[in-house]
């Protein structure tokens with residue numbers, strides 16, 4: 225349990241980065257801090273492990289005032305994952321992960337076993353990756369090593385500062401899914417900073433929304449939607465931070481148009497696929513059939529949904545494709561193939 229009591233941070237040049245923060249993060253909770261650039265998220269996060277000292281107020285971890293705790297002890301029990309993953313380039317993956325266990329004086333066998341366990345936990349085969357150098361890993365793999373390193377000494381708390389923001393949408397969605405599953409298994413308290421409302425909604429048990437150094441509101445997505453404390457909250461919920469959203473590729477930009485899709489049955493065009501989206505003459509989705517049988521409650525996806533949402537929807541859908549809807553019309557179909565094309569042609573979605 226992490227408690228902020230009237231915590232403020234004013235930097236030496238006078239910048240007020242955090243003003244009177246009062247909140248509690250529960251044990252085992254996935255807590256997401258969100259807000260626009262410069263609102264004080266990183267400052268808030270770094271005050272938890274005393275990388276930054278508050279200028280007023282106190283932070284308690286399990287009712288112990290962190291200012292009274294030995295700084296090494298404190299940091300060893302708090303894993304930290306940065307946006308710009310800072311693996312040591314001249315050290316192997318295993319050596320990078322072993323840093324804190326070695327500082328803590330674990331013997332070599334225990335450390336090696338822990339390294340392999342962690343690599344498996346984050347989805348990297350120890351046989352293959354243990355001896356690699358960071359430069360021989362993809363961005364997503366480096367992030368996984370960063371997560372493994374943060375977990376190495378089995379900390380109770382994991383701080384993650386925009387850990388996935390440099391990754392492409394497909395890798396990012398897959399890491400989001402993994403970290404969420406990981407948290408459910410290992411029951412760590414995670415404090416996760418992001419700009420991205422979709423990421424916050426997907427990951428957070430609760431979301432803390434910040435603006436201008438103030439924590440505007442804390443709650444579940446549902447609570448924020450139903451009872452926004454201010455118009456800013458509503459605006460964030462709708463637009464993420466308004467900056468990324470405009471450049472964020474949507475499913476509408478990668479779909480297969482209905483005339484080219486093997487899944488669509490309309491007018492003259494009969495699909496031979498076992499999965500069929502049956503459209504009316506004016507392209508309304510009339511029926512979805514699998515092996516000739518209508519499916520009730522079939523999922524659809526909105527053309528303005530992001531690629532991350534698309535990925536998550538496809539994951540939850542038992543079928544390989546989803547009809548994309550704009551207004552009341554079906555405008556195309558999206559499947560993993562569309563996402564895969566994007567992954568091998570990353571320039572496409574920047575075009």
Ligand SMILES: Nc1ncnc2c1ncn2[C@@H]1O[C@H](COP(=O)(O)OP(=O)(O)OP(=O)(O)O)[C@@H](O)[C@H]1O
Pocket residue numbers: 235236237239240241259260261262263264265266267268419
């Ligand atoms: N060392 C520093 N000295 C002075 N001002 C600072 C310092 N570090 C951060 N700030 C300022 O404090 C405010 C909060 O910064 P912080 O890094 O916490 O924001 P953030 O919400 O993490 O932003 P971003 O999303 O861009 O990472 C900003 O106005 C920033 O310029």
Ligand SMILES: [Mg+2]
Pocket residue numbers: 265266267385
């Ligand atoms: Mg930051």
